[in-house]
Amino acid sequence: MTKNTALLAQLAALVVVIVLIALVPGYFEIFTVMQLTLFASMAVLALSLAFIWGFGGILSFGQTAFFGLGAYAYAVAAINFQDSTPAIACAILVPALFAVALGYFTFYGRISDVYFGVITLTVTLILFNVANSTSGQEYHIGDAQLGGFNGMPAVPTFNAPFDPSTPLYPEQGWYVTAGALVAVYILLRVLLAGRFGRIVVAVKENETRASLLGYDPRLIKLVAFTIGGAIAGLAGALYVNWGAFISPNAFSLSLSAEIIIWVTVGGLGTLIGPVIGAVLIEYIVSSIGSQQVVNANLVLGAVLLFFVLLLRRGLVPSLQLVVVELWHRARRAPRPKAEPSAAATPAGSK
Amino acid sequence: MNETIPLIRTENLTMRFGGVVANDNITFSLREMELRCLIxxxxxxxxxxFKSLTGQQIPTSGSISFRGQPIAGKLPHQIARMGIGIKTQVPNVFNGLSVREHFWLAARRKSMPKELIRTVDEILDLTRLGDVADRIVGTLSHGQRQWVEIGTVLAAKPELILLDEPAAGMTDEETFRTADIIRDINRTRAIVVVEHDMAFIRQIAKTVTVFHQGRVLMEDTVDAVLADQRVRDIYLGKKVAA
Structure with a gap:
């Protein structure tokens, strides 16, 4: 009964979100629509870490490696094919394969969590430097010049599926990006509700117990990590579509750190939290960027400190706690008067 | 099944940690459906x-075979799939999952989808955890978590069950029940139990193997072991004579 009502409520929320997405281009100026498109692509990136860290227990400090690879794979393929359809597929496949390779050596090599963080961080730094040092005519893949630190300008944006002659308008680009965000969210929810999702969480909770029940933690982590890599790659393609441009900054440390901040602020262990975290923080950063009074990184640091010190669970889980608490109090209220004082004591003593 | 092949057999099993010899030349053998106590x-x-038997560590030397197949050096999940289940000394549970999910995760490897729900319900009944089936295990009491782990091991339906101090932290009534359940499971499967509670050992044991300083000190019937002077010396001050 309660499970069904919860499911119905979630479906209703989903419908509301889809309606809102459909209404955005009609209500906002094109500038705002573009900005929301950027936020949505960042939110997809946030989901990739939300999944592998929050549910798989894999803290990747270099989720940007897959984001950047996806972005570059999209750009190179889109320039060569002059069609975004196979390019999007490349943007998902290339990072996924890279995640398989990286994950194989780290998980099967029994690298501990700390070193795993260091390795993923290093990998994205290496990719940053590699991409940075490709300026010069000789660095090209097919027709695509990699462009070194200048990046690749004028990358073809999304077109109608298999129809390069029909490029998408920015409004349509918004639909695709927001649609991808909703689709990835639903995909992860379904995945987590199913068999594989439970096993992933079990491995996160206790690797020893999972292996003593016959589950291979290395394989489970590898699969989860690969799914995360594929999603980050898709986010990369969405990002290139937004700006028609990609530079080595896609691999940058500051973006790597930002993803972790989105997830921490939004709430580790939830999917919706990191999405909210990404949008909120990107909004704050871009608002601060439009004036010169305070530095954006300073504010970002303060926000992170605030959450780590005072609201460790993050926005969404904290909000859930408050709602549940209020719900219980509301239900207790009509009961005999002696009870509220007893119930109030523990809360007051804390 | 050939009766002469033991269910599990170790030969000259040795485990060294630096200069410490934790297991020294242990030769141990267990028949199908046998119930053995280790004290x-x-x-x-x-x-x-136990860690060597389940692949949580690779023995320094010696061999382990499960129904004639060598398993030393295999990984825990491979050994678990062959049919060895263990309840570890320090409870190993998934703190963020519900009781039902524990049993489900354990049972789904061996049970067909249709029996799966039934197996989970059976284990919930057996462990008397039905009332807290949907609670998150991290919020349960120590005793309940013990039962969760025992139930998880049973739900996987292993051929050999290793129980490391299953009654630790349980009340007398619960300990009694645990012994009952162990005897019940033993009708179909082999079990090795590590325990310190002598009343408990008396209740379930037929053959007892005594470990001392990494070696097998003796192996005999429960009465003979508890009457042995060396065993009494080892356990001096404990309730051997009970």
Whole structure:
């Protein structure tokens, strides 16, 4: 009964979100629509870490490696094919394969969590430097010049599926990006509700117990990590579509750190939290960027400190706690008067 | 099944940690459907022995075979799939999952989808955890978590069950029940139990193996072992004579 009502409520929320997405281009100026498109692509990136860290227990400090690879794979393929359809597929496949390779050596090599963080961080730094040092005519893949630190300008944006002659308008680009965000969210929810999702969480909770029940933690982590890599790659393609441009900054440390901040602020262990975290923080950063009074990184640091010190669970889980608490109090209220004082004591003593 | 092949057999099993010899030349054999108790003071090497059997560590030397197949050096999940289940000394549970999910995760490897729900319900009944089936295990009491782990091991339907101090932290009534359940499971499967509670050992044991300083001190019937002077010396001050 309660499970069904919860499911119905979630479906209703989903419908509301889809309606809102459909209404955005009609209500906002094109500038705002573009900005929301950027936020949505960042939110997809946030989901990739939300999944592998929050549910798989894999803290990747270099989720940007897959984001950047996806972005570059999209750009190179889109320039060569002059069609975004196979390019999007490349943007998902290339990072996924890279995640398989990286994950194989780290998980099967029994690298501990700390070193795993260091390795993923290093990998994205290496990719940053590699991409940075490709300026010069000789660095090209097919027709695509990699462009070194200048990046690749004028990358073809999304077109109608298999129809390069029909490029998408920015409004349509918004639909695709927001649609991808909703689709990835639903995909992860379904995945987590199913068999594989439970096993992933079990491995996160206790690797020893999972292996003593016959589950291979290395394989489970590898699969989860690969799914995360594929999603980050898709986010990369969405990002290139937004700006028609990609530079080595896609691999940058500051973006790597930002993803972790989105997830921490939004709430580790939830999917919706990191999405909210990404949008909120990107909004704050871009608002601060439009004036010169305070530095954006300073504010970002303060926000992170605030959450780590005072609201460790993050926005969404904290909000859930408050709602549940209020719900219980509301239900207790009509009961005999002696009870509220007893119930109030523990809360007051804390 | 050939009766002469033991269910599990170790030969000259040795486990060294630096200069410490935790298991020294242990030769141990268990028949199909046998119930064996391992006793011995803390540090005698019982838990180390269990870790070698389940692949949580690779023995320094010696061999382990499960129904004639060598398993030393295999990984825990491979050994678990062959049919060895263990309840570890320090409870190993998934703190963020519900009780039902524990049993489900354990049972789904062996049970067909249709029996799966039934198996989970059976284990919920057996462990008397039905009332808290949907609670998150991290919020349960220590005793309940013990039962969760025992239930998880049983739900996987292993051929050989290793129980490392299953009654630790339980009330007398619960300990009694645990012994009952162990005897019940033993009708179809082999079990090795590590325990310190002598009343409990008396209740379930037929054959007892005594570990002392990493070696097998003796192996005999429960009465003979508890009457042995050396065993009494090891356990001096404990309730051997009970």
């Amino acid at each position: 011995g003071p803390n540090g005698a090497g019982k838990s180390t022995f």
